[in-house]
Amino acid sequence: MDSKFVICWCVMSLIVLVTQQSKGDLDAEPKCFSRFDYEYKMLQKLVSLEQTIHNLKDSLADSKKRIEELSKNNEQTTQYLKDSLAETINKIQELPKKHVDYGSVYIRWGRNECQDNAEVIYKGFTAGKKWNGKGSGSDTICLPEDPSWFNYSTSDHQRGHVYGTEIDVEEPNAVFENKVNNQDIPCVACHIQKGSVIMIPGRSHCYTGWNLEYAGYVMTAFHDHPGPHNHVCVDHHPDFLQGGGGNNDQHILYLTISKCGSLPCPPYANDRELACVVCSK
Numbered sequence: 001m002d003s004k005f006v007i008c009w010c011v012m013s014l015i016v017l018v019t020q021q022s023k024g025d026l027d028a029e030p031k032c033f034s035r036f037d038y039e040y041k042m043l044q045k046l047v048s049l050e051q052t053i054h055n056l057k058d059s060l061a062d063s064k065k066r067i068e069e070l071s072k073n074n075e076q077t078t079q080y081l082k083d084s085l086a087e088t089i090n091k092i093q094e095l096p097k098k099h100v101d102y103g104s105v106y107i108r109w110g111r112n113e114c115q116d117n118a119e120v121i122y123k124g125f126t127a128g129k130k131w132n133g134k135g136s137g138s139d140t141i142c143l144p145e146d147p148s149w150f151n152y153s154t155s156d157h158q159r160g161h162v163y164g165t166e167i168d169v170e171e172p173n174a175v176f177e178n179k180v181n182n183q184d185i186p187c188v189a190c191h192i193q194k195g196s197v198i199m200i201p202g203r204s205h206c207y208t209g210w211n212l213e214y215a216g217y218v219m220t221a222f223h224d225h226p227g228p229h230n231h232v233c234v235d236h237h238p239d240f241l242q243g244g245g246g247n248n249d250q251h252i253l254y255l256t257i258s259k260c261g262s263l264p265c266p267p268y269a270n271d272r273e274l275a276c277v278v279c280s281k
């Protein structure tokens with residue numbers, strides 16, 4: 001009786017022990033079956049961890065290299081933009097200088113000197129066609145006082161004619177500041193370091209923002225003389241050629257008056273001598 005009970009208790013205890021052992025196996029870490037097995041698996045994990053660290057180091061090095069390249073590229077791009085901007089600014093700053101360097105030219109009719117701010121290109125004699133000539137050039141020209149020649153002859157056959165200019169204005173005149181009748185007049189070509197120049201007929205002073213080069217009167221041919229003829233702005237205080245006060249009556253300039261009709265009056269007035277200005281900017 002006692003031996004059967006002991007055997008039965010042993011069998012039941014073994015069953016309970018095996019059951020508890022099986023349940024513990026399901027919840028635990030992978031089981032190492034020996035010290036060798038444990039060390040082998042730990043070694044595998046260390047090797048895997050070392051490989052992971054190595055890969056991370058490589059990735060970090062690549063990232064650092066890319067960041068450095070991007071930074072370098074950004075520096076190059078920034079420097080390029082700075083250089084381009086500086087070059088553009090220089091070009092813009094040089095524009096006014098070039099504008100000044102180009103300059104402008106005009107003829108100052110009736111004078112032999114330019115304004116103080118202007119360079120004399122050449123001095124000359126005012127000239128044009130004869131007052132009663134049907135042909136020849138219609139314009140007034142400024143012939144240099146020191147002519148030079150190409151080939152030439154002394155023929156008067158099939159040629160245009162050009163004569164020196166005198167002013168015919170009866171005295172006393174209420175216009176010019178000096179007596180001008182029958183006086184031969186010079187001219188001078190002037191160069192200024194300004195980009196624009198304009199002759200404005202019908203004005204005695206320049207518009208705002210423009211500088212006066214000289215002021216005078218609009219002159220042209222007599223209205224009943226054969227033309228055509230152009231208009232020039234003769235200085236209001238003209239110089240005269242030495243010995244040119246005689247009555248030559250060759251190329252003659254007359255004052256020009258406004259005539260009402262198609263030309264509105266006011267602002268214009270009948271039979272009033274037109275002023276003129278040469279302005280620069």
Ligand SMILES: [Ca+2]
Nearest residue numbers: 166182244246
């Ligand atoms: Ca004369």
Ligand SMILES: [Ca+2]
Nearest residue numbers: 168182247249
């Ligand atoms: Ca005359």
